[in-house]
Amino acid sequence: QVQLVESGGGLVQPGGSLRLSCATSRNIFSMYTMGWYRQTPGKQRELVASISSGGSTNYADSVKGRFTLSRDNTKNTVVLQMNSLKPEDTAVYYCNARYSVRQFWGQGTQVTVSS
Secondary structure, eight states, X not given: OOOOEEEEOEEEOTTOOEEEEEEOOHHHHHHSEEEXXXXXXXXXXXXXXXXXXXXXXXXXTTTTTTEEEEEETTTTEEEEEEOSOOXXXXXXXXXXXXXXXXXXXXXXEEEEXXX
16 A cells, blocks of 8 residues: 655744655655645645656746755655745645556645744
8 A cells, every 4th residue: 555654734924934745665756756736625636846756847836936846765755845935825735646547645734824
């Protein structure tokens, strides 16, 4: 059974920073595109950022220049560094692993940006 273990998240003031991590097995990490999605009540889950097994990244326009997604190959972990956070970044963030038609999800972690 594939596990995506998320950590990070929490409450931060506007303009602050948070760091989300997602760890998985070596087999998954080496082959799958890893990413983070987010979802707010009543809205569809949306892609925040993804990174391929080769290290190519893709970001939503709304987070470009503020969020950085990276891979730590020694820990089979992807890290989403979120800077200059805005209230509209508030959501449940989900880690995702995708390969062709197969994908897996983490349990989700809450990020709240509020003063």
